[in-house]
Amino acid sequence: MTREAWWITIPKAFIVINVVMLFFAFTTWLERKLLGRMQLRFGPNRAGPKGLLVPIADLLKLIRKEAFAPMAAKEPLYIIAPVLSMFTALAAFSVIPWGNGWTVWGHHIEGQVVNVPISLLLIFALGSIGIYGFIVGGWASESKYSLLGSMRTCAQLVSYEVSLALSVLGVVLMAQSINLVDVVQKQQATLWFFIPQFVGLAVFMVGGTAETSRAPFDLPEADTELVAGYHTEYSGMRWGLFQAAEYINLLTLSGLAVTLFFDGYHFPWVPWLDRFGPIWFVLKMFTLVGAFIWLRATQPRLRYDQLMRFGWKVLLPIATVNALVTAFLVVLIK
Amino acid sequence: MTATAAPRSLTSRRPIYEGTRVPQPTPTLLVTPPDLAATGDVMTVNFGPNHPSTHGVLRLVVDLYGEDVTGLEAVIGYLHTGFEKNMEQKTWWKCITYPERIDYVSFQNNEYVFVGAVEKLLDLEIPPKASWMRTLLCELNRIHSHLVWLGTSALELGAISMFWYAFREREQILDLFELVAGYRMHTRYFQVGGLAEDIPRGFYPECRKFCDWMPRAIDDYETLLTRNKIWLERTEHIGLLSAEDAIALGQSGPVLRASGVDWDLRKVEPYLSYHQVDFRVPVYQDGDVYSRYRIHMDEMRESVRIVEQCLDRLEHMEGEPWIADDRKVVLPPRHELHTSMESLIHHFKIVTEGFRVPEGEVYYAIESPRGELGCYICSDGGPKPWRVKFRAPSFVALEATATCMKDALIADMIAIVGSLDTVMGEVDR
Amino acid sequence: MSEFDSLPGYVEERIRVAETTVVVEPGELVEAATVLRDEHGFNFLADVTAVDYLGWGHADVSGYIGTPSGRDINAPMTQGYQVVPLAKPKRFAMNYHLLSISERPRRLRLQTWLDEGEPVPTVIPVWPTADWHEREAFDLMGIAIDGHPDLKRILLDDDWDGHPLRKDYPLGGEPVRFSGEE
Numbered sequence: 001m002t003r004e005a006w007w008i009t010i011p012k013a014f015i016v017i018n019v020v021m022l023f024f025a026f027t028t029w030l031e032r033k034l035l036g037r038m039q040l041r042f043g044p045n046r047a048g049p050k051g052l053l054v055p056i057a058d059l060l061k062l063i064r065k066e067a068f069a070p071m072a073a074k075e076p077l078y079i080i081a082p083v084l085s086m087f088t089a090l091a092a093f094s095v096i097p098w099g100n101g102w103t104v105w106g107h108h109i110e111g112q113v114v115n116v117p118i119s120l121l122l123i124f125a126l127g128s129i130g131i132y133g134f135i136v137g138g139w140a141s142e143s144k145y146s147l148l149g150s151m152r153t154c155a156q157l158v159s160y161e162v163s164l165a166l167s168v169l170g171v172v173l174m175a176q177s178i179n180l181v182d183v184v185q186k187q188q189a190t191l192w193f194f195i196p197q198f199v200g201l202a203v204f205m206v207g208g209t210a211e212t213s214r215a216p217f218d219l220p221e222a223d224t225e226l227v228a229g230y231h232t233e234y235s236g237m238r239w240g241l242f243q244a245a246e247y248i249n250l251l252t253l254s255g256l257a258v259t260l261f262f263d264g265y266h267f268p269w270v271p272w273l274d275r276f277g278p279i280w281f282v283l284k285m286f287t288l289v290g291a292f293i294w295l296r297a298t299q300p301r302l303r304y305d306q307l308m309r310f311g312w313k314v315l316l317p318i319a320t321v322n323a324l325v326t327a328f329l330v331v332l333i334k
Numbered sequence: 335m336t337a338t339a340a341p342r343s344l345t346s347r348r349p350i351y352e353g354t355r356v357p358q359p360t361p362t363l364l365v366t367p368p369d370l371a372a373t374g375d376v377m378t379v380n381f382g383p384n385h386p387s388t389h390g391v392l393r394l395v396v397d398l399y400g401e402d403v404t405g406l407e408a409v410i411g412y413l414h415t416g417f418e419k420n421m422e423q424k425t426w427w428k429c430i431t432y433p434e435r436i437d438y439v440s441f442q443n444n445e446y447v448f449v450g451a452v453e454k455l456l457d458l459e460i461p462p463k464a465s466w467m468r469t470l471l472c473e474l475n476r477i478h479s480h481l482v483w484l485g486t487s488a489l490e491l492g493a494i495s496m497f498w499y500a501f502r503e504r505e506q507i508l509d510l511f512e513l514v515a516g517y518r519m520h521t522r523y524f525q526v527g528g529l530a531e532d533i534p535r536g537f538y539p540e541c542r543k544f545c546d547w548m549p550r551a552i553d554d555y556e557t558l559l560t561r562n563k564i565w566l567e568r569t570e571h572i573g574l575l576s577a578e579d580a581i582a583l584g585q586s587g588p589v590l591r592a593s594g595v596d597w598d599l600r601k602v603e604p605y606l607s608y609h610q611v612d613f614r615v616p617v618y619q620d621g622d623v624y625s626r627y628r629i630h631m632d633e634m635r636e637s638v639r640i641v642e643q644c645l646d647r648l649e650h651m652e653g654e655p656w657i658a659d660d661r662k663v664v665l666p667p668r669h670e671l672h673t674s675m676e677s678l679i680h681h682f683k684i685v686t687e688g689f690r691v692p693e694g695e696v697y698y699a700i701e702s703p704r705g706e707l708g709c710y711i712c713s714d715g716g717p718k719p720w721r722v723k724f725r726a727p728s729f730v731a732l733e734a735t736a737t738c739m740k741d742a743l744i745a746d747m748i749a750i751v752g753s754l755d756t757v758m759g760e761v762d763r
Numbered sequence: 764m765s766e767f768d769s770l771p772g773y774v775e776e777r778i779r780v781a782e783t784t785v786v787v788e789p790g791e792l793v794e795a796a797t798v799l800r801d802e803h804g805f806n807f808l809a810d811v812t813a814v815d816y817l818g819w820g821h822a823d824v825s826g827y828i829g830t831p832s833g834r835d836i837n838a839p840m841t842q843g844y845q846v847v848p849l850a851k852p853k854r855f856a857m858n859y860h861l862l863s864i865s866e867r868p869r870r871l872r873l874q875t876w877l878d879e880g881e882p883v884p885t886v887i888p889v890w891p892t893a894d895w896h897e898r899e900a901f902d903l904m905g906i907a908i909d910g911h912p913d914l915k916r917i918l919l920d921d922d923w924d925g926h927p928l929r930k931d932y933p934l935g936g937e938p939v940r941f942s943g944e945e
Contacts, residue, residue, distance in 0.1 A: 039498035144379045148398075148744070215492055216564055224387035224490040225748050300564045301492025303745040304401050359912040361891035411918040418903075419927055423934070454780060581806055581864055584892030595864065602868045693848040696780050697860050697872060699809065708860065710812045714819060714848050721928075725810035725860070733895050762918055 004110045013094065013113045020093050023282075024247045025055035030286070031293050038297040059240070067236035072142035081140060082234065082241035085133030089248040092126040095119035096255045097181050098265050099277035111265065111277055112181065120178040123256060124165055127211070130245065131157045134220065137242065138230030149229025152304060153213065153220035159311045160210040160217075166319035167203035170196075170326035171260045180256075184264035192268075194261035199322040201261045203315055205291075208253045210311065212246060215296035219304055254288035255281070350576040350593065350621040355737050356583060364736040366397040366405035375399060383412045387490040387748050390758030392732070394747070401743045408735050413762035421722045425688025426452055427526060429719060433709070434520040436724060437760035439482050441520050442468075442475035442511075443702040444760075448722075449524045450605065451698035451709040455691050456526070460658050462607070463651045464528035469606045470541070470644035471514070471523065472700075473637040477548065478507045479703035480630045480637075484555065487627075487752035491568050496558060503551050506544050513537055526689070527664040528657030538649055541641065548638045556631060569624035573738040573750035576621055583737060584730045587705025588633065589754060591617050592625035599701035611643045623753040630755075633703075663689045688717035697725075704728055704755050724763060728756040766803070767871075770795045784872040789857075789883045792875050796859070796889040805861035805871055808886070811896035812858040813904035816851040817930040852876045855906060857883055859893075882909035903928040 029044065029052060036043025044051030069078055096119075099111030116122055131153065138150020171193050172178050175186040187193055194201045210217035221229030231242045258264060262284050265277030273280070302310070357364055366376055377398045383391040391412035397405030417436055421429045433448040434441035446468055453460065460468075485500030508518040514537055515521035515530070523530050559565045575585065580593040590597055598615040600608040616632035618625035657664050665684055666677035693715040699708040708725030731754040738750045765776050767783075772791025777784050787795040799805045853876040861871045877883055885908050886893045898917040900906040905926035908914055916923060925932055 035494075039495045040502055041498060144377060147377075148379075148401075215494075218492070219745075222492070222745070224492070225744050227386060297495045298558070299493065300488065300559075300562065300568055301745070302564055303568055303743060305743065306567050356891050359887070361887065361894045363913060411916075411920075414918040416927060419932075457780070582891045584808055584890065586809075597864055694779055695784075695814075695858070695872075696782060697810070697858075697870070699862075699870075706809055706862075708810050710810065710858065710860065712814055720816075720819070721812070721814045723810070723812040723814075729895065730892060733892055 004108050008107060008109055009113065012109070016094065016113050017090055020090060020248060020251065021244070023251055024244050025059070026052075027247050027251060027286075027289060028058070028243075029055050030289065031296075034290060034293045035297055038294070062237045062240040065236035067234075067238050070142055070233050073233065074140040074142065077136050077140035079238070081133045081137030082231075082238045082245070083133075085130050085137070085245035086241045086248075088126045088130035088133070089245040089252065092123045092130075092252045093248065093255065095122055095180060096252065096259055097184055098255075098281040100265065100274045102275065115179070115181055117179050119180045120168065120172065120183075123252070124161070127249070127252075128161065130249065131161075133245065134230050134242075137234070141230070141233035143233045145226045145228070145232045146230050149220050149226045149232065152222075152226075153230055155304075156210055156213065156217065156219060156307060156311075159308060160207045160315070163203055163311060163315040163319045164207035164211055166316065166323055167200045167207060168260055169319075169323035170200040173323070173326050173330050180259050180264075184259055184266065187263040188266050192261065192263045197261060197322075197326070199318060200326075201257070203319045203322065204257060204261070206315060207311075207319075208257065209292065209295065210307070212250045212253055212292075214250065214292055216299040216301050217307060218296075218301060219307060222301055250289060250292060251285065254285045254292070257288055258284040350574050350619075354579055354582070355574075355576070355740050356579055357736050361583065362408065362733045362736050364404075364406040364739055366399075370399060370404060371397070376404060378405075381747075383409075387486075387752065388758075389486065389751070389756055392751070392756065392758055392761070394735075394751070396744075396747065398744065401745075403739050403742045403744065403747050406736055406739050406747075408732050410729075410732065410758070410761050413758045415763070417763050418722050418724070421719055423718065425717045426691055426719065427684070427688055429722070430524065430526070431520065431522050433724065434522065435759065436726070436763055437702070437704070437707075437728070437757050438519065439757050440475050440479040440703045442471045442524070443479075443700060443707060444724075445522065445524045446472055446606075447698060447700050447702070447707050447709040447724075448711075449526055450700065451696055451711045452526050452691060454698050455694055455696045455711065455713060456663060458527055458658055458660060458663060460528045461655045463533075463648065463654045463656050464658075465607045466644050466647050466651070467529055467533055467656070468524060469608060469611070470641055470648065471511075471521075472606070473640045473644070474507050474510060474541075476637045476703045477634050477641075478504055480634050481507070483630060483703075483752075483755050484627075487749075487755075488559065490748050490752045491565070493559065493562075493565070496555065499551070499555060499558075503548060506547070510537070510541055510544060513540060525657060525664070527660060528655070530657075532656050533648065538645055541645055545638050545642050545645070549635060552631060552634055552638075559627070560631070566624065568745070568749060569627060569753075570622055571620070572623045572746050573742070573753055574621050574740070575734060575738050579737055580621070580734070583734045585705065585734055586727055586730065587701065587703070587755075588626050588629040589705065589731055589734065591615065592629050593621035594619040599699060599706060603699070605700055607644070607647075608640075610647075611640050613637075613640050623749050626753040626755070690715060690717050691719075699725065702727060704731065704757070704760070724760075726760040726763060728754075728758070728760040729763075731756050732761055767799075770798055782870065782872060784874050786874045786876070789875045789877055789881065792873075793884050793886060793889060796873065796886050799861060799871070799873065800889055803871075804863040804865050804867065807862040807864045808859060808890035808892050808896075809862045809870075810858075810860040811886075811893060811900055812860070813900040813906050813928070814856045814858065815854065815904060815928065815930045816856065817854055819851050820848045853878050853881075855879070855881075855904065857900065857906065859886065877906065880907060882907040884909045885911040887911065902926070905929060 033043040044054040047053040047057045094113035097112040101111045102109050134153045135150045138146040175183040213220045231239055265281040267273035267280045379396050379398055381396055382388040382393040393409040395407045396403055417432050421432050433444040437444045481500040481504045485497040488496035511521050512518045515523040575593050577593045577595050580590050596617045601615055613636045616629050618628050661680050666680050670677035691713040693713055695712040697708055697710045699706050705727030707727055710723040711719055712721040714720045767776050767785045771794035772788035774786040855877040857875050859873040863869050897908045897911055901908050901914055902916045902918050903926055
């Protein structure tokens, strides 16, 4: 396989960032619409057909709002925090493969922005850095609610990251690679990893829900307890950036789950359809996003100590055992 | 409490906890232990009066040690509107609109307690049709109030969808109220002596439809919550209140029954037509948030049964009077005003001066959705109350927050305050 | 002989509108309350109500329309009484509405009479629920509660002037207050 020319990567990155932003916008629309239908409401239906322009209206509103900061806020950190979160969220998406690669006019185009050999590690590393945005943002706001929210974020995200990383270990062992492209191709050659790795998938989904702080693990911003958690004191587009980072993290996580467990961009059984890889990828990704939204509509919120107990005493042992069993079986079959 | 006054259900049952947990010396104040406060690790956070889950404008000054609640003071009064003072300036029949607005969620019950107190002081007998209709509306209102409680409390625990499901049925009840009285809330349908108007045609079939639907809707709610693992984790063994402490703190209604005391004024001191209907009083023994939730669910089912029995009776009362025939208190029928001088004079006197209530004082208590709702009225024999005082169950329920908050976390605090089912309008009056 | 005449500080007992009222001396209220709780089974304090009887029975009081300057005899709707009510012993009445949560449920009104400024002992040691009820009586009616551990205003602002449920509290013309200016 030929390498892609360097100048193709730049416009591709530009396009992918904008597409991801667009997806983020319409994830908010999808969430409201789905929640609305599940809750006997219509959801947004005024701006544009079926309310499709609501994200745009939101954007305009957020941009025009005054982004005021509390007097006591630690100024540079307060402003950097949402930017940091947004940056890492967008950057993480760059290594997720969404297509098989195409050759156009003799130029090879790869199906992801960059293909790094340690892409899985990179995603986790960027995710960990992104957490700093939430923690620092809550701390720098100098508000008690924000502080409580950022403490919860800190504890929750750090502990669930362990389970999340361990849950994909099985996949890594089976694929013999931490490159996401390799993982997808291995699944294409053998079978979708959610079948042998169903335990891993379950842990990944639960851990991922916690990692993206979505209901029932939305403690960092539990609105009925902490008003809005770490972003209580944010307004305007700074708040919008936090929100965007959260939704993009959700998209990245769903994309990662698709890549690791559901054969990425491949269409099953019909190889020639693989050239439309991005379509299948997006469909699979939004199916998972829909599952997350469904979960939010159904479940109450956990309590803080129950969350920690569940993370360390249930999820982590399961993930560890799953990784060990997988390793054993992989060695045995070889 | 002493052995001579042992409530009947307290006799054979394991205690929820040993001894009493009511703080000393102030029963409503949870104070952070001084040695803990001295460490400097305790953060005082002000929850409310503007906070998403304070049921209005409750303010909780909370001492937090990490996520643990170590100290708590409930501050109220942000919704104080001086209803009781206002009522002293209004004639008796104009006062009826006030109690409804005190507890804006269970307005029919509040309306009834005042009207009932005045009738008790007047020694006025109301016709059976009015009694049955009042029973029916009070029970519909109980369902309404419990639905609002369920929706908001579940929302506070993160089960956001429950809010809309509960409000779907609430909407049907409000439609029924609108059909009867012309208003959705604050109906002012009860008049001293009976009902303000005859029951409109078409109400019975609509109400029947609702009674057929409601049990299925309750099944729906219970499917979502009753056995939900997270819901159980969040509500079981949270906010414990023993029967002894509940009585000492004056708790009533669902909170008292969730602590294992079989006490319901509808059974103990039957008013209206409750002695003629068949219903069960749900009692749970655990004294926690989950028990209070179960009580509310069971009570809704029982209320539907009561409504059905009222309908059975009312459907055979077509053409019967709906208001007592006492010309000194009750407005004369409209058509008589054109033909009878006496009626015109009575109408004029009652509307301008108001009717007079004999001198005396009376305390009248009913079982509102929140517990014992009492109305103390004192009359000097004039057309206006000398003093009106409401015994608001929410006001008393908030006194139990400090006791329930033992070993609670922030999230539990929200659940506990929610489970006490307070309406701030009633707390502050 | 009635059931209650052996209560400490017993003054009188009357039954009207099917309700029993027992009047006791304010000085021995706690003792009477303890006996009622322990020996008569009134384990539940439903309510505490303070009533101001200032001007009780004066023809110009019933149904007066208040003005900032006080009462107005010539205002409309001051027709006075058909029957002049009996005079009250003192200005304030404290009513404790008791209930027995037991196999023999019954109610009782425990009443005590107070002059202006005369303290009444707290009944928190007998019924803890009295805490907020007594604070409310202090806040709105200005009853001095003796021995209350946390006696402060409950429904009104801490810096409120006067006690609004008193009959001599001016109606109307309430000055609008802006905090920060004063």
